[in-house]
Amino acid sequence: MTPPPSHVGEKFPTEVLNADEVRALLYAPSNRAPTGLRNRAIIAVMYGAGLRLSEALALRPTDIDLDAGSIRVLHGKGDKARTVGIDEGALMHIARWMDTRRARGIKGRVLLCTLDGGELSPRYVRAMLSRMSDRAGIDKRVHPHGLRHTHAAELESSGFTVSEIQQQLGHASLNTTAVYLNHISPSARVSKIRNRRSTL
Numbered sequence: 001m002t003p004p005p006s007h008v009g010e011k012f013p014t015e016v017l018n019a020d021e022v023r024a025l026l027y028a029p030s031n032r033a034p035t036g037l038r039n040r041a042i043i044a045v046m047y048g049a050g051l052r053l054s055e056a057l058a059l060r061p062t063d064i065d066l067d068a069g070s071i072r073v074l075h076g077k078g079d080k081a082r083t084v085g086i087d088e089g090a091l092m093h094i095a096r097w098m099d100t101r102r103a104r105g106i107k108g109r110v111l112l113c114t115l116d117g118g119e120l121s122p123r124y125v126r127a128m129l130s131r132m133s134d135r136a137g138i139d140k141r142v143h144p145h146g147l148r149h150t151h152a153a154e155l156e157s158s159g160f161t162v163s164e165i166q167q168q169l170g171h172a173s174l175n176t177t178a179v180y181l182n183h184i185s186p187s188a189r190v191s192k193i194r195n196r197r198s199t200l
Helices: 019-026 034-049 053-058 088-103 122-136 144-157 162-169 174-184 186-195
Strands: 070-073 082-085
Touching: 019 034, 019 122, 034 053, 034 088, 034 122, 034 144, 053 122, 053 144, 082 162, 122 144, 144 162, 144 174, 162 174
Parallel strands: none
Antiparallel strands: 070 082
């Protein structure tokens, strides 16, 4: 029997999730098990704030401002700090995990940790997203960077400027953000063109 082809080293196009797919992914983890609540918080952080996986796994409980609806990223790419916004729906899942952490007496340094306070590996998160996407019935390839792309695409479709999206994502160059958006959200532009007032 011929073994399946290896995809190591290959790059696949990023697929942006739609609202129904995001919701299905978010609610795929258990609503009762502590690990399920934590995994919901992981998805909420990366989708709701557009964080890189490394940024999400480095967050501390004190980096979350529940009242302001913001997250302080202390060590972004290039070791640059920034403050990002996060929507109330995503923040709710993070707050629930924070409550669970306190109730269980988890003393880990990082926010998104194991049940004994240890740090999670990026490999665990990638595998978890793959499992949850299968459970949610999502046909697209779901991975951490795809959630970040989905966040950016939603900001663009909501009317945020490229400069605002650049600051949220922590891109050093505005050109990076422009190319990023050009690559990930053609549907938003198609919709705008279709619905614009024509002179014909």
